[in-house]
Each structure stands twice: as structure tokens, then as C-alpha cells.
Amino acid sequence: MIALMGPSGAGKSTLLDVLANRKSEGTIYGGVENRAESSCYVMQSDCHIGNLTVLETLEFASLLRNPKSWTKDQHDSRVNYLLTSMGLSHISTSYVGSSFTRGISGGQLKRLSIAVECITLPGLIFLDEPTSGLDSSISIEVMSAVRKLCDDGGRAVICTIHQPSIDCFEMFDDLLLLSEGRVIYEGPRNKAVQYFNELGYQNDKDTNPADFICEVAGGMVCGGGMDPNVSYGESHIKSPRELEKLFKSSNYHTPVTIDPNSNPKSRNMPKNPNNTFTQFRTLLNRGMLTNKRNTAYRNSQIIKNIIVGILAGVIFYQQGSMSTSVWNTTTDFPESAGYNVVSILYFAILYSITGNLQSIPMLFQQKLMFVRERSAGAYTTLPYWMCNSLVNLPLIIGTHILFTNLTYWLVGLPADPVTVGYMFLNTLMVNLISFYFSQLLAASCSSSQVALAVFPILFMFLSNFAGFTILLDNVQAQWCWAPYVSFPRWAYEGLVYVTFDQKKPENYENILAYFGFDDWEAMYSICILVPYAVLVNFWVLYALMPPTSKVRYFKSKSEDQIVNGGRNDQRSDSRSSSLAMNMESFANAGPPSSLASRPTSNQRPTDLPTSPLLERVENDTIPEDSEVEPSQPLLNAPLSPSGSELPVGNPEGRRGSWSVDDFKRNSENIQLATQRGLNVTFSSLNYSVHAPTNPKADQNGMLHILSSVEGRAASGEMVALMGASGAGKSTLLDILAGRKTLDKTTTLDGVLLFNGAPRSRPIMRRSAYVTQDNVHLASLTVRQTLEFAASLRMESSNKEERRERVLTVAKMLGIDKILDNRVGGELIRGISGGQLKRLSIAVEIISLPELIFLDEPTTGLDSAIAHEVMSAVRNLANFNRTVICTIHQPPPATFRLFDKLLLLANGRTCYYGDVDDAPLYFNKFGYVFDEDKVGSNPAEFVVAVAGGFEKPNLAPDRLCDDYMASESHMEFQEQLTENLESDRNRTGENQNGAKKGTTYPSSLGMQCYTLACRQIVKTAQDKRPLIAGIMRHIVVALFYGSIYRDLKGSPNPQILERCSLCFFTLMFVTMGQQQNIPIIFDERLLFYRERGAKVYGNFSYWLTGGVSVTPLTLVWVAIFCAILYPLSGFRKDWESAIFFYIIAALTSLCGLFYCQMLAVLSPTQQSAITLFPATLFFFISFAGYIVQLPSLPDWLSQVPNVSFLRWGFQALVINELEDNTFVFPAPTTEVLYKAFAEQYGIYGYSKWTSVPYLAINMGVFRLFTFLGLRYVRYEKR
Structure with a gap:
């Protein structure tokens, strides 16, 4: 090893x-190009299928990676060997679990990852x-x-x-x-x-x-x-x-030499030991089992299709009967009976296209595992593609049958078997092609956010050339090829032809001729759609292929x-x-x-210096005869308060590390000790949750997480909360900090006092909570992050005071040299892990709190950086601050920074007292801590004792019982009353210690101003989404402008095309807002974090969440309209153009606020994306474009009033066609417009009527967003 x-x-x-x-x-x-294939790679992050058991995970891994010739006994033998070797036998039937479902522990998950990769015993x-x-x-x-x-x-x-x-x-x-x-x-x-x-x-x-x-x-x-x-x-x-x-x-x-006669490449094992069919069969079995157990996704798909199917059936109820004439010979335009039928069929096409949109996030999750397993040689791309093409077919076909049956019979379309079978097969092919397009986006795009941003462009292109919005005979010459590549066109043409040809209503030939579908055969569509689906699916295969390696291999490289x-x-x-x-x-x-x-x-090389100590090997070192003196921090070891040596600091060195004294020297200008601090005392603290299915629950179904926990943290002290995994450390910290989610299923009792008083808002405002995860806005710099934090957290301060505080705290924590560096994230390169953790601490202490909670501040950091971070925290405690910190596996030097230790085992107190006394305390129970052993660590020793891993391996409950009977516990109880009395009588301090009547550090105006500025700066500095949004609006505007360029007037006015352009303008500005859903989910954790810290409230976040993004939305819509309107054949007067922009902007804001509402009310990003297209079809259906409103039954006549798309579409149509003599020539202008307007249900309305209705819709969406922020909480701690 x-x-x-x-x-x-x-x-x-x-x-x-x-x-x-x-x-x-x-x-x-x-010369490392030829790698042996008899190897495996276990990545840092674990990636498994959550609804498979541990045993099933290993069985499928064995079937995929071991030779086809193996028998079942051989596979079972290998799986059992690894289960035993990895210590997983006792959980072999447990589900692996995921972020949404409970599963095995972190250590078990890591051992499972190792077992999966080692299934071939490489x-x-x-x-x-x-x-x-x-x-x-x-x-x-x-x-x-x-x-x-x-x-x-x-x-x-x-x-x-x-x-x-x-x-x-x-x-x-x-x-x-x-x-x-x-x-x-x-x-x-x-x-x-x-x-x-x-x-x-x-x-x-x-x-x-x-x-x-x-x-x-x-x-x-x-x-x-x-x-x-x-x-x-x-x-x-x-x-x-x-x-x-x-x-x-x-x-x-000792240099390594390679035998030139060896041929490692000839010993390589085959990368994929199974043939393509075996890989495909195994993947198909695994996929079918996974889909069978994925009840949440399956149920969501079923419920969505039921709701949309019933909704469509009700809206179009018996509209497909076509009992009257379908053509108006006066206006030379389809009658409502005919128009509604072609609209119904177009609606079916649109829903089939967007019905698989929610699968994109799920496909991205599957893509992650696919890339890992393919890299490990488990299978090739071809069998995975074959499996993915088929494994989802049962659910797609099943939900499609459900939707078509609900809709078809309610609508009342022709009931003969030929028409029914054709309709089902045609729309099923559209559904499959749209699913393959979703797979293509997932395979081609870098993230789900990018895929969801690309989808509206693809949707607009496909839907506009289907033959409904633009008549095929009116397509611009430069776009004459587009209807041939648009698969909805072929599906729609077949549906319209079959429906009217089978029913043969009066004047139906005029309908077919109007849309250009009169010279067509139904089976042509099927013959085109089937190879189209195959072609798109092969495109998915191409997108899934591994990229060509750009690695270049050479034998050597010269110094120059x-x-x-x-x-x-x-x-x-x-x-x-x-x-x-x-x-x-x-x-x-x-x-x-x-x-x-x-x-x-x-043996020594002859071309290298002989002295390892004195030879100067580089020009960047200081010569021995230099007169420059070394800085004192490099030569003098600082001492901790206990007198022990701490690792030397190096503030000017290559790494820029810091010790406690280094931080203290950088803090000499900040007067933290002027306040008295907070004393925290807790005793007999119990916390339990209702979990009747848990085997550890009592007879009342209550699972006891914490039982009789006690401890105290005084001013100037650092208290470590430690214990084995699952001991209750984070739970206790959340309870002490007031962050634990308490509801009807939980019970909390015991004594918890701050300076001798119960918890209150003013007291908690004097505290800070540094969570384990570093949550910041990646595009901001360190300085901006701290300045915005200071504006939100500092009371009654001016700009200069905040800037001075930022510089002082940054110097104190050793991040003053990186103030102008970006914080960074997954897609943006930023500061290091240690600097990020210190930034998290700086944000929380910017207001100089008296009580600081930290949850695992050293997780993921190496020992040197971990010590830097904890040295900074120790310095805060030295200035009379109280620090309570959960931590695991600290090195001895870091462990000695703490004053007190609270050791937990199974949610009970195993030890509370001085850090230095902990090993000695356990000696009386037969445990021996060898201080003279090289590398001995008292922190690891006490955790191993509490977890039952150290000899004599006493049960944790036995150790807790012994503590309750020990002198340490008796002494704590004896001092409890005295300490509480002292806390209450502290001089010069109000019991609550803060101004009464104030909830947040800053005023409402300052909160809104700061949050708005932060959002604007974030948007301005994160240029990729900004540029992508601008380019998307420009591209779509040019696209629409080119296909609807110079719309004709009389004698053949393109009325339907004008209505289509109005409708799809509103569709684009609405659907484009769905990319805000992932953005809101990215910021949700930061909002929960800051709201929990009482930095601001729901109202401030809600208000700025709408105001800060509105200007950018208005700019994007302005760019879109400025390009589109002059290119189209719309009215050329300024009043009409400005009104067009106003309605498009208001509709876009409605879409934005609607997406924000969905994101706030939904538990996950995938559920919000699933709800968006399903609920959007409600607004589309009642917009008046697909269904002409006068044809609705009386009991549905008022429903369109709640559709913001109805008011937007109505306003744009009136703005374009009312009194338009170019479209309706004089002297019959009013007569023709009235006939058209009455058919669409817009006659008698003013175009300005829609403005207040759109404003009301925005207000309703914003109201529900606020209520969601106020009452819906998905953060469970």
C-alpha cells in the first residue's frame, strides 16, 4: 500500500x-501510456443507485465486470467474499439510500464503493x-x-x-x-x-x-x-x-529501472470481459428493477398525466364531434368547430413534446454513474444506449395510454378503431422522439440548467413549423427546409388528415386545403416518424460516446x-x-x-549534489553568507495558554500559515474584550423523535436521540463536542444554537440557559453559527462577501466602519491577502478549502458575536490548514468569546486548543470536563493511553473509547452510566446552581444583552438595499448566464423575425400567422424563465442559512427576490422586441410597438414570478421542473389561441380570467388587428374585425384592459411566494 x-x-x-x-x-x-487494465479506481465521492440493496449492487457489478463464462456459484462466491472482507455482510439486504431516502452510513457507503470497484480483484x-x-x-x-x-x-x-x-x-x-x-x-x-x-x-x-x-x-x-x-x-x-x-x-x-525485455501490454486483461449482449441484458435487468422501485417518479408521471388528461378533456369536452360546418365562408377562416379540433390535435403534439422535460435532471444523475462505470470498464457505450432506449418504454407507453384514453373520449373525437389506433400510434411516436431529444440534451449539455435553457429554443423551432402556427404555404423561402426536419409537422399533418377524412364534416376539404394537408396519406406520417425516432436515438448514441483523449505522451522533456x-x-x-x-x-x-x-x-547518481543539507540548489534561496536575518516568527515557537508548544507560524512564507500568536498579532487593533461574553449552561437535555418503525424506538414509538446531556461553555472557553458517528454531536449543536427543526413529531425538554436566562431573540442575535458546508455566492469576491455580510449583520454602522471591520476581521483570520479573489465554486475557480472555511467564519463573526457555534469546521482539510482554521477560532475565544464546536479526528496540537470536552456516546454524556483530564479519567475504567507512543492522539483515543473500539471495549451505555455516577458529574451538579446565580448577577449587562424590540441587526431598508445590490453584483459578475440569456433572446428574435417577416395584408391577410406570432412571443418569454428554477434552488441553502442566523427575514428576501431580477428581465425583453417587431409585418406605429413591449414584459414577469413560486413551494428541483410544463398547459389552454374561448361550456367560461397568457394574448391581438385597414380593408374593416374578434372572444375589450389583469396575476404569484417562504420549510435539521 x-x-x-x-x-x-x-x-x-x-x-x-x-x-x-x-x-x-x-x-x-x-512513457506511462500503456496502463494495465487489471486495476480499479475508487473515486472520492460515492455514486450508487439508491433503491438497490448492498447485495444487489455487488451482484450487478459482478455480472457486468467478471467474465461471461462464470457460473452463478462463482459470482455468488466473489460477492460473498467482498461482503465479508469489507464488513458488509450484516447490511447486505439494506438499501444503499440517497440524499432523499435513508440508507447505509457514510463508512459503509465508502466500503461498498471499494467493494464494487474491486469486484474483479484486480x-x-x-x-x-x-x-x-x-x-x-x-x-x-x-x-x-x-x-x-x-x-x-x-x-x-x-x-x-x-x-x-x-x-x-x-x-x-x-x-x-x-x-x-x-x-x-x-x-x-x-x-x-x-x-x-x-x-x-x-x-x-x-x-x-x-x-x-x-x-x-x-x-x-x-x-x-x-x-x-x-x-x-x-x-x-x-x-x-x-x-x-x-x-x-x-x-x-532509489531510482526505478524497467526491464526492457518486459511487455506489460501483452499481459493486459480485456477491458470489457463480457460481450455486448451480456452487458445489455444485465443493464436492462438492473434498469427495470430500479424503475420498478422508483415509485416517486412513477407516481409523479401518472398523476401528471391524469391531471393534464382530465384538464384537456374538460376544456375540449365534446369539441371533436364536428356536428356543424367547420368552415366560415364569410371570413374565409375555420369556424370554431373546425378550429377547436385542429387546436386539440396541436395541443396533443405540444404536450407530447414537453411531457418528458422533467426527465432531464434524472438523466443527468444516471449520466454520472454511466461515465464512472464506463471508465471502469464495466460496459461500453453501446449496451448502455440500448438499455436506456428500452428501459423507460413501459412507463412512457403506460402513461401515454392513460393520457390518450382520458383525453380522447372526453373530447369526443371519431371513435372508429382505425382513427383511435392511428391517433395513439402517432402521438406515441412523438412522445418517444421527445424523450430521445431529452436524452440528447442530457448527453450533450454540461448541466441540467444549460439543457433547460436550450430546450425553449428547440421547442419554439419544432412547434412553429408543425403547420398550425404558420401555414405551410406561407413559410418564408429561407425557411422552406424547416418543416421537413420538424417531426411535429409530420405527426400533426397525419393527425389532422385522419381526423377530418374519417369524420368528413361539412366543408372539411377547405380545412385540409387551408393548412396544406389535402394532398396527404396517413401512413406517410408513420413511415417518417419511425425512422426519425431511430435517427434521433442514434444521435444520442453519438453524444454518449467518450470524447477523444487530448492527452499527448512523450518519453522525456528537456529543461528548456x-x-x-x-x-x-x-x-x-x-x-x-x-x-x-x-x-x-x-x-x-x-x-x-x-x-x-x-x-x-x-548507489548514488553522479550528476546530483552530494550534500542533502548545505548544497544550494536554486537561485531563489537565500545564500548562507547573506546578511538578511530571518523573521522571528520563523524561529520562535509560540506558546499556548497551557505553555505547550504550537506549530510555528509563517505569515510571510510560501503557504502563509498562521498560529494562535500570529492571529493574535494581527488582532491587536480590534477591541473584542470590551464585552462580557455569554455563558451557556445545559443540563438534563433530552431530545427524541417519533419513529415507530425504528427498532431502537421505545414502546411509545419515540426514538431518543439525546438523553440527559449536560455541559457548560463559559466566556473565553472553547468546548469540543466529540463522539463516534451517530453519537448526537450535530443534533446537540443545532439544539444549543436554536437551529433544530421542532414539530409535532419531536420532543425537547431540559435546562438550557444563556447567562442564566432562557433563550430569547436578543440573546441569539449575539451568537453565530458556522455550518459544516461553506455556502457562499461563487461569483463574488471575498471582499464583497464580507462587505455585504457587514451591511446585513452590523447594527448602526456607516460605510467606513463596515469597511474597517472587514479589513480588521480579514487580517485577524489571515485572509486579507485574498480579499479581491473570487470565492469560486464548482464552475468558477476560487480560493482554497482552508481559506473558504476561514471566510465562512469571518462572515459569521463580522458582527463580533459573543457566542460562536461551529459544525465540523475542519472536515475535508489537511492537518496544517485545519490547525490554521482552529487557531483563528482559538484567538476569538481568547478575546472573551464563547466557542462550542463539533469536531472529529483533530490532531493533538489542534485538540489542545480546546479548554473543555463534551464526549457523547449514543446521545448520552460520556465525559464532560477539561480536555487534558480526559485520558486520565478513562484510565480508571481500564483504558490505557500511551502518551509516549509516537503519534499518539488523545482525541482519537477518547472517540475510540466512546465508540467501543478501544480495549477493554466497554459498551458505550456502560461508560455513560459510569459518568452519571462519577465525581465529575456530581461536581457539575454542585456547581450548577452557583454558576447560574453568577450568570444572572453579572454586572454591567442587561439580562437580554441587546436592544429589546429589534428582530434583525439592520433596518428593513438596509436589508432590501443590501440584498438587491448583492443580487445585482452577482448577476453582473457571473457573465456566462448573462451572456447566454442575451444571446438566447437575440437568436430567437432573429428566428421569429425571419419566419414571420413582412406578414401580408389583404386580400390574403395572414391572420393566423399574426396570432401565432403574438402567442409564441408570450410562450418564449414565459418558458425562458424556467432557467430561474435551478438558480433559486442553488441559493436556497444560503437563504436558509442567513434566515436561521436572523440576518434578515422572509419579507426582505421576498421583496428583493422580485425587484432585483426585474431590471434584467425588462432588458432582455427589450432586446427581443427591438429585434423582432421591425422584422415582422406588425403595425409600424410607435404606440403599437411600445404597447407590444409592455405586454411582453409584463407577461415575462408573470412567468418569472410563477417560476419563483414553484421553486419556493416545491421540495426538489426535479419536482419544480416537473410541475412547470404540467401547470403551464393550464394557462396555455385558456389563453384563447388553442381553444377559442366562446366555445367553452358555460361552467368554464370564467376560468380563462385566471390565465395570465389569456390577457397577454388578447392584448397583443387587439393591439395588432383592431382598426387595422392593412389586414381588414375599408370599408368593411369593422365588420371583418368584429367577426374575427367574436370568434376569439375578444370583441368589446380594450387592449389596456389586460394590464391590470396581468398585474393582478403577478401579485397573486408574489403573494403565494411569500406564503411559501413564510410557512413552507424543507430544511430539516
Whole structure:
């Protein structure tokens, strides 16, 4: 087992990807192109199918990855072996679970990931950060399982890992240490500390060797240790380039040589051991089982089709009978009876196109697993594509039968078997093609947000050339090809022809001739749609194909290439080539000695310096004879309050790390100690939830999460909440901070006092809560993030005071040098993990709170950065602040920063007292903590004791009972009354400690102004969505302008085309707003976080959520109308053009506020996207375009009043056609317009009537949005 270690950004994951052949671009030197296929790669994040059991997950993995010739017994044997080896046998029938469903624990999930990838028992195993986010006990479980796999079959394991415990670290055989992409040590793990000691680096006996060598690699300590008598030439911070040269010149460096006669490539196993049919069969079985258990998605599809089917059937009830003439010979336009039938058929086409829109987010989730499994060689693209083409057919066909049966018979279309069968087959093909288009978008786009932004453009193109909105004979010459590639055209033409040809109502030939469908045969459509579906599906296959690798491989690279052209390849060049070739040989031929040989220890390269300590190897180091003196922080070790040494700080060094004293020096200008702080006392604290199905619940069905928990955090103290996974740490922290969700299913009782008084809003305003996740706006800079936080959280402050506070807090936390850097996120490169965590702390303490809660502040950070973060927190406590913090696996130096420890086990108090006394306390129960053991960590010891992992392995409940009977508990109870009395009588402080009558730190005006400014700055700096939105409106405007260019007047006025352009203008500005749904969900967690901190209320967020995005919407609509209106044949007067913009803008705002309402009311993004097209069809149906309003039954006549699209469409049509002599020539203008307007139900209305109705719709949507923010909460803590 080889550990790849180094500080953050050292290149560990990059090197692992190079060795595993997972890089897609770049240049690699060293001859590592031929990778062995007998290997597996376990990624850092776990990805599984949540509704499969652990056993089923492994069974399908075995069927996919092991040879076809294997029997069932062989597959079962392999699965059982891995279940046993990974310690998963007892949960083999448990569901894996997902973010929405309860499943196995994090440690079990990681072991399952390893088991899946190791199902072939390969010779080489790659693991990327397998212990990230796990506590020390679970980390040991995971790595012990990996060690067993390594020992059982003589396998090689290459593993990136940071902050491992001493027990995890000792499981490794070799170590490869990286710093800025350079190898600074490679060799036996147990000799690494000795090597660096010989370079002059000194470590304390209780320092974890893994932490020590990472600090060396990160430039956190000096060669020569902390002895000021050592010459500066030996004690300065050495650069990675220096350390690399020193290692290569040392006796520890043993270059690897490759046997030129070996042929690793010839030993490669086949990448896919099964043929295409076997892969397809296995994937199909897995997909069918997964879909069968995905009841939530299936039910949502069924309910959606039932609702839309009934809605369509009611709206078009018996409109398909066509008992009267279908053509008006006076207006030379279809009568309502004929128009409604063609509208019904067009509605069916539109719904079939958009009916699979909600599948895009689901397909993106499946795509993630597909890419991983294909990269692992589980299957190729072809069988996955074949499976995905078929596995969803049962649900698609079933829901289509449901929808068509509900709609068809209610509408009253021809009931003969030929027409019914044709209608079903035709619309089913449209449904399938639209589903394949959804798959194509998911396969081609980078995210679901991009796919949903592209969809409206695709929808508009396809629907406009179907033959309903633009008559085929009126299509512009430059677009004459478009109807031939629009599959809705072929489907719609067949539907219209069959319906009228079978029924043969009076004058039906005029209808067919009007739409250009008179010269057609029904089966032509089917013959076109079937190959169309096949073609689109093959396009999906092409989009799923893996991209061509852009990696270039070379044998070597000269030094001048490195200087002039290879800066970006620094982490993947020949410095790592010897390891790569050795590992490849190991994977193909067993132990390295069979193909590679290492020189003996006395063999040394002749072209490198002979002295590892004194030789100056780079120009960027300070010469030995330099008169420059080293800065004192590099030579003098600061002391903690207890007098123990802390790792040396390096404020001017390469990494810019900080110790407690470093932070203190940077805080000398801030007067935090002028306040008294808050004392928190809790006793007999109980919390339980109603969970009758849980086997641990009592006879009343209550599951006790916390029982009789007690503790105290005084001013100036740091209290650590620790325990094994599931002990109740985060639950207790949420309760203390007032963030726990309490409802009818929960029970909370006990004593919880702040300065001797119950919790109150003024008291909680003096506290801050730093959550485990770093939630910020990625496009903002650090300075902007802090300035906006200061504006929201500081009371009665001016701009200069806020700016000064930002600079002071930034200096105190060591982030003042990155104030102008972007925060960053998944799509935007930003600051590092440690800087991000310190920014989270800075945001919360910007108001200088007296009580600070932190939830796992060091998760995902290496030991050096973790210590930086906690040193900053310690400094806050030194200024009389109270700090309560959950933390797991802290190194000894970080653990010693705490004053008190509250250790939990099964939700009960296992120990409360001084940190230093904890190991001694457990000695009386037979536990032995060896302080002299190298790398001993008291934090890991106490967590292992509480979890039952340390000998003599007493049950956690037994330890809790012993604590309740101990002197520590008795002493706490005796001091409880005295402490509470002291808290109540603290002088110079009001009991509530804050102004009464105030709810939030800043005024309502300041909250709204700040939130609006923050949203505007975010939008302006995140240019990709901004540019994409502008380009989308320009492209669609040009598209509409070109297909509706120069609409004709009399004698053949294009009335239907004018109505179509009005309608689809409103459709585009409405559907384009659906991209705001993912944006709102991205910001939901930040809103929950800030609302929970009482930074602002629902009203402020609601108000600015509408106001801040309105200007951009108005600009986009203005661009769209400015391009479209002059190109079309609309009226050319300014009044009509301005009114057109007003109605389009108001309708777009209605769509925006409607999407915001859906996002607030929906639990998940997928459910909101599912609801959008289904509910939008309600507004479309009553808009007056698809269904002419006078044809509605009396009991539905008032329903169109609630459709904002009805009022928008009506206004635009009146604006265009009323008194338009170009369309209706004099002297019959009024007569012709009246006949047309009465048929559409708009006669007698003024165009300005729609404006107040649109405003009312906006008000209703905004009202429900506010009510959703106020009463609907999906954050459960």
C-alpha cells in the first residue's frame, strides 16, 4: 500500500489520475501510456443507485465486470467474499439510500464503493481520499478493509489521503510525498520521519508522523527545527524545488529501472470481459428493477398525466364531434368547430413534446454513474444506449395510454378503431422522439440548467413549423427546409388528415386545403416518424460516446521546454514517471522485483549534489553568507495558554500559515474584550423523535436521540463536542444554537440557559453559527462577501466602519491577502478549502458575536490548514468569546486548543470536563493511553473509547452510566446552581444583552438595499448566464423575425400567422424563465442559512427576490422586441410597438414570478421542473389561441380570467388587428374585425384592459411566494 500525500494543491489527485489513465487532456512525459487494465479506481465521492440493496449492487457489478463464462456459484462466491472482507455482510439486504431516502452510513457507503470497484480483484487499486469526511474510527474500518484486500492477494494499492490517524498511516508500506507537483520523498513509510529529521526538521513525539511530513511539504516548518542557534542557511523554509533536489541527492532515493525485455501490454486483461449482449441484458435487468422501485417518479408521471388528461378533456369536452360546418365562408377562416379540433390535435403534439422535460435532471444523475462505470470498464457505450432506449418504454407507453384514453373520449373525437389506433400510434411516436431529444440534451449539455435553457429554443423551432402556427404555404423561402426536419409537422399533418377524412364534416376539404394537408396519406406520417425516432436515438448514441483523449505522451522533456512551455504540465511530468512505470509493472506481473529493480542504498547518481543539507540548489534561496536575518516568527515557537508548544507560524512564507500568536498579532487593533461574553449552561437535555418503525424506538414509538446531556461553555472557553458517528454531536449543536427543526413529531425538554436566562431573540442575535458546508455566492469576491455580510449583520454602522471591520476581521483570520479573489465554486475557480472555511467564519463573526457555534469546521482539510482554521477560532475565544464546536479526528496540537470536552456516546454524556483530564479519567475504567507512543492522539483515543473500539471495549451505555455516577458529574451538579446565580448577577449587562424590540441587526431598508445590490453584483459578475440569456433572446428574435417577416395584408391577410406570432412571443418569454428554477434552488441553502442566523427575514428576501431580477428581465425583453417587431409585418406605429413591449414584459414577469413560486413551494428541483410544463398547459389552454374561448361550456367560461397568457394574448391581438385597414380593408374593416374578434372572444375589450389583469396575476404569484417562504420549510435539521 502506497500513500500519496502532500498539502492541498500538491498534485495528489492529478498524479493518481495520470497513473490510472483518467486524464482527458494535457501532456504526459515518462512513457506511462500503456496502463494495465487489471486495476480499479475508487473515486472520492460515492455514486450508487439508491433503491438497490448492498447485495444487489455487488451482484450487478459482478455480472457486468467478471467474465461471461462464470457460473452463478462463482459470482455468488466473489460477492460473498467482498461482503465479508469489507464488513458488509450484516447490511447486505439494506438499501444503499440517497440524499432523499435513508440508507447505509457514510463508512459503509465508502466500503461498498471499494467493494464494487474491486469486484474483479484486480492487481492494482487506486483510491482517491477514501477517508474524507469520516471520523477516525470509521476511517480505520475502511482502511483495514483495504489492507485486507491488499494482503489477501498480493495487490498493490495507491491511495491519496490527507490527515490520516496514526493507525491508518501505519497500514501503508510506502509513501510518496508531493509538494507543488514535485516528489520530495518516495520510499518506505516508516523511514520518512527519519529522512526529514536528517534534513534538520524536528517533530514532537506526540505529533502524528503524517501531519509532520505534510507540514514539511507545505512549508509550515523550517529545516533545522526551532533552534535559533542553527544557521539560517539550514533553517529557512525550503522550496519544493529544493526539497526535490535534496531527496534525489540523498541515500533514500532509489531510482526505478524497467526491464526492457518486459511487455506489460501483452499481459493486459480485456477491458470489457463480457460481450455486448451480456452487458445489455444485465443493464436492462438492473434498469427495470430500479424503475420498478422508483415509485416517486412513477407516481409523479401518472398523476401528471391524469391531471393534464382530465384538464384537456374538460376544456375540449365534446369539441371533436364536428356536428356543424367547420368552415366560415364569410371570413374565409375555420369556424370554431373546425378550429377547436385542429387546436386539440396541436395541443396533443405540444404536450407530447414537453411531457418528458422533467426527465432531464434524472438523466443527468444516471449520466454520472454511466461515465464512472464506463471508465471502469464495466460496459461500453453501446449496451448502455440500448438499455436506456428500452428501459423507460413501459412507463412512457403506460402513461401515454392513460393520457390518450382520458383525453380522447372526453373530447369526443371519431371513435372508429382505425382513427383511435392511428391517433395513439402517432402521438406515441412523438412522445418517444421527445424523450430521445431529452436524452440528447442530457448527453450533450454540461448541466441540467444549460439543457433547460436550450430546450425553449428547440421547442419554439419544432412547434412553429408543425403547420398550425404558420401555414405551410406561407413559410418564408429561407425557411422552406424547416418543416421537413420538424417531426411535429409530420405527426400533426397525419393527425389532422385522419381526423377530418374519417369524420368528413361539412366543408372539411377547405380545412385540409387551408393548412396544406389535402394532398396527404396517413401512413406517410408513420413511415417518417419511425425512422426519425431511430435517427434521433442514434444521435444520442453519438453524444454518449467518450470524447477523444487530448492527452499527448512523450518519453522525456528537456529543461528548456519546462521553462518555456510546460508550466501547466508541472504536475504530470517525468518527475513521477518512475513510480508510474513501476506500478504498471506491479499490476501486470506481481511484485515490482519481477520487472523493476532498485539500486542498493550505497548507489548514488553522479550528476546530483552530494550534500542533502548545505548544497544550494536554486537561485531563489537565500545564500548562507547573506546578511538578511530571518523573521522571528520563523524561529520562535509560540506558546499556548497551557505553555505547550504550537506549530510555528509563517505569515510571510510560501503557504502563509498562521498560529494562535500570529492571529493574535494581527488582532491587536480590534477591541473584542470590551464585552462580557455569554455563558451557556445545559443540563438534563433530552431530545427524541417519533419513529415507530425504528427498532431502537421505545414502546411509545419515540426514538431518543439525546438523553440527559449536560455541559457548560463559559466566556473565553472553547468546548469540543466529540463522539463516534451517530453519537448526537450535530443534533446537540443545532439544539444549543436554536437551529433544530421542532414539530409535532419531536420532543425537547431540559435546562438550557444563556447567562442564566432562557433563550430569547436578543440573546441569539449575539451568537453565530458556522455550518459544516461553506455556502457562499461563487461569483463574488471575498471582499464583497464580507462587505455585504457587514451591511446585513452590523447594527448602526456607516460605510467606513463596515469597511474597517472587514479589513480588521480579514487580517485577524489571515485572509486579507485574498480579499479581491473570487470565492469560486464548482464552475468558477476560487480560493482554497482552508481559506473558504476561514471566510465562512469571518462572515459569521463580522458582527463580533459573543457566542460562536461551529459544525465540523475542519472536515475535508489537511492537518496544517485545519490547525490554521482552529487557531483563528482559538484567538476569538481568547478575546472573551464563547466557542462550542463539533469536531472529529483533530490532531493533538489542534485538540489542545480546546479548554473543555463534551464526549457523547449514543446521545448520552460520556465525559464532560477539561480536555487534558480526559485520558486520565478513562484510565480508571481500564483504558490505557500511551502518551509516549509516537503519534499518539488523545482525541482519537477518547472517540475510540466512546465508540467501543478501544480495549477493554466497554459498551458505550456502560461508560455513560459510569459518568452519571462519577465525581465529575456530581461536581457539575454542585456547581450548577452557583454558576447560574453568577450568570444572572453579572454586572454591567442587561439580562437580554441587546436592544429589546429589534428582530434583525439592520433596518428593513438596509436589508432590501443590501440584498438587491448583492443580487445585482452577482448577476453582473457571473457573465456566462448573462451572456447566454442575451444571446438566447437575440437568436430567437432573429428566428421569429425571419419566419414571420413582412406578414401580408389583404386580400390574403395572414391572420393566423399574426396570432401565432403574438402567442409564441408570450410562450418564449414565459418558458425562458424556467432557467430561474435551478438558480433559486442553488441559493436556497444560503437563504436558509442567513434566515436561521436572523440576518434578515422572509419579507426582505421576498421583496428583493422580485425587484432585483426585474431590471434584467425588462432588458432582455427589450432586446427581443427591438429585434423582432421591425422584422415582422406588425403595425409600424410607435404606440403599437411600445404597447407590444409592455405586454411582453409584463407577461415575462408573470412567468418569472410563477417560476419563483414553484421553486419556493416545491421540495426538489426535479419536482419544480416537473410541475412547470404540467401547470403551464393550464394557462396555455385558456389563453384563447388553442381553444377559442366562446366555445367553452358555460361552467368554464370564467376560468380563462385566471390565465395570465389569456390577457397577454388578447392584448397583443387587439393591439395588432383592431382598426387595422392593412389586414381588414375599408370599408368593411369593422365588420371583418368584429367577426374575427367574436370568434376569439375578444370583441368589446380594450387592449389596456389586460394590464391590470396581468398585474393582478403577478401579485397573486408574489403573494403565494411569500406564503411559501413564510410557512413552507424543507430544511430539516
